[in-house]
Amino acid sequence: MKHPVDVHVGKRIRHRRWMVGMTQQQLAEKVGIKFQQIQKYETGMNRVSASRLWDISDALSVPVSFFFEGLEGGAEREETQSLPEDILADKEALELVRSYYAIPENQRRRLFELARVLSDAA
Incomplete structure (x- = not known):
């Protein structure tokens, strides 16, 4: 077990x-x-x-x-x-995380804020 x-x-x-x-x-x-x-x-x-x-x-x-x-x-x-x-067992979610961290930091921060706003609106 x-x-x-x-x-x-x-x-x-x-x-x-x-x-x-x-x-x-x-x-x-x-x-x-x-x-x-x-x-x-x-x-x-x-x-x-x-x-x-x-x-x-x-x-x-x-x-x-x-x-x-x-x-x-x-x-x-x-x-x-x-x-x-x-x-994170979902390969699509993992690919999204990898892609997110490949974005330059200043753009990544803006994307994060956008995602937060969109999730609050849902």
Whole structure:
């Protein structure tokens, strides 16, 4: 049976890997394992050891704590109740986020404000 923490950590690995545009194979090569093991980590089927998580965090250029963000829920969970539970599992949403961060910062800020106004009007 999958443990909820393992599932959460796996989703965070997958999301970060997608955000940086890395394949499972590329991540596996950087960490020194087979891509099937990355698949098992990302689904929460296999638990990631501390040393392996350290290697994965290094390969994905994030601190180890990144993989545990959002576990406690609290206020963040209340604010996002109208969103699907795993919004970044949607490839279209992920592509939108990648595209957004590819925009120069001053234009990105204006786009953000426009999106906020449009969402308030809906």
